[in-house]
Amino acid sequence: MPSALRRFFATLLVHCEVGNPRLLWDKFSSLLSEDFQRSYCSNEKLAHYKTLTDIAQLIESMGKHQADFDLPTVSYKDIQLCKNKKEIEEELNIPVSPEDIIATLNIEFVNKFRSLPCINTQPVDTKTEAERMDEDDGYYLWLTPMPI
Template identity: 35%
Template structure:
């Protein structure tokens, strides 16, 4: 209460930045943005612009923020309020914040009290479709692929950690094995992350992302680096719930980049095992990595006669 009074007093004396620019931004956006985009913009303003009077912005634009929810005939006022707050909280979590940090109405505790709130990152991964070809891929594996598939799925079934490396030249079917593993895990409503070092390799995996994008690996990585992931973020929640991580083209990555992911997962999960006890499959071909030849040291010619 004292903090609220102090903020109001500071604002009345002109010591805090006025929210006029935030108000004008939202007011202009209401003329052409859909409610979903408005809620994302509202969460962005809360996170990065630090408005002085959050409650006033909420009251001024609540009608526009909740417009799509009010169109459902089955929704009463409390339903609309819950859905709007839930959606804003959704975006805030993806930015590393929570709705409890702001002066906004509390979520109504009604029929939604048993509803599990999940982050946007988890919902995005859970919504990745599994094609029929990928689902049938496990029946078309050759002997070596099937051997690797069985050992990895055995760890998954027994809820054990595991670290595997799939080595093979290009064209030997590593991607086919990855797709079979991803389909099996996702058909069980579990989370599997598909990553690769390069964007080209990531694009051919269902739901694939580059490792730097998925794990927020620093560009200037060193031997003690951590990934830029807040423990309260939606990405951190996603990584805690993940059962399988696939990383293609692992030999092309810097050693410190892989170690940073390992170190970060142990910190997020709270388990001092490789990659926080996750089931991790690395793959690639060491023959495609160019050898590094040390440059011979240059010696100046002697000036002696």
């Protein structure tokens, strides 16, 4: 349905004299980009960029240009930044097992990791657990998965 709305929006802009296209965009941009918002749920800005790009293509297919109307412009750089951010978010959400993390450490860190009495596989939920980990002979061991 949002794609049909975008086509209708572009048709209105090209074939009707819309008094304030920017106001129309501002009012209905969330409805016009619903499908992209589902695809890029964590990145509303990218959803709006994709929507504007789609509308620009529709307008151009009807013989006009997006610049003829007072719509927000989208640069290629902005789209790339949003895409990169989405890729990073997706990779950060990949579950990593403790065994995989340990496999990326050097032998000294592995030995220290295994010697810590408070290591468990559950996330640290309480402040007291975190304090106990920090007090263990001053070592701080951050378990951060790194891409290989």
